[in-house]
Amino acid sequence: MKQEFIFIGPPGSGKGTQTILLSKEYNLPHIDTGSLLREEIAMGTKEGKLADSFISKGQLAPIEVVSSIIKNRLKRTDCSNGFILDGYPRSVEQLTALDNILKEIDGNNKVSLKAFYFDIAQDELIERLVNRRTCKNCGAIYNLKTMNLKDKNKCEKCGGELIKRDDDTEEVAKKRFETYFNQTAPLIELYEKRGQLIRIDASRTIDEIYKELTGAVKENVYS
Numbered sequence: 001m002k003q004e005f006i007f008i009g010p011p012g013s014g015k016g017t018q019t020i021l022l023s024k025e026y027n028l029p030h031i032d033t034g035s036l037l038r039e040e041i042a043m044g045t046k047e048g049k050l051a052d053s054f055i056s057k058g059q060l061a062p063i064e065v066v067s068s069i070i071k072n073r074l075k076r077t078d079c080s081n082g083f084i085l086d087g088y089p090r091s092v093e094q095l096t097a098l099d100n101i102l103k104e105i106d107g108n109n110k111v112s113l114k115a116f117y118f119d120i121a122q123d124e125l126i127e128r129l130v131n132r133r134t135c136k137n138c139g140a141i142y143n144l145k146t147m148n149l150k151d152k153n154k155c156e157k158c159g160g161e162l163i164k165r166d167d168d169t170e171e172v173a174k175k176r177f178e179t180y181f182n183q184t185a186p187l188i189e190l191y192e193k194r195g196q197l198i199r200i201d202a203s204r205t206i207d208e209i210y211k212e213l214t215g216a217v218k219e220n221v222y223s
């Protein structure tokens, strides 16, 4: 059965860290719309140019841009056994768009879809975001405050350069939370009503959360 996993949670809740690990363990592509949009910006495409001004203000990029990027990505053959969506859908409108995209791609195939919600209080998160660094090369995520890095500019996994995202400032982070609560949080109830929601207490350690997630994923894969 095709395994479709969706991750919802406020900025800095740890979705990225966990979905990268899960993707390796279960050999499912990790599809993260934030990174796909940043790639478009770096390549200077029309989509990237359109999305840029929204990202720098902490707002959602236009739905046409995101839908077209995600549709092309989900159609690729590496998604035939399933995928891990990190940061998509992010609004009720995007959920409807995703339903339509999956209807087209999956047809009558057997599919299991689960949405993991990373539940965590907002107070901790701004500090996490401003201290977050990402490897330019492999995408690994670090926290300068809680992780004892030998070199704050170098990835411990691949030696790549660690960078701070332009939108990981206190000012933009506050806007991103507003966007999350107004537009993304309503999805939690919708997935719950569909019987597809799994709540994760995201205030725990990376290892504790990973253990719970792999347990839930295994149960789903082998059920």
Ligand code: AMP
Pocket (backbone or CB within 6 Å): 011, 033, 034, 035, 037, 054, 055, 056, 058, 059, 060, 061, 062, 066, 086, 087, 088, 089, 090, 094, 167, 176
């Ligand atoms: P992230 O890397 O998930 O924190 O996303 C960074 C930024 O990219 C967000 O604040 C949005 O501006 C934009 N973005 C990411 N995913 C989406 C999405 N599904 N829809 C619209 N904008 C998005």
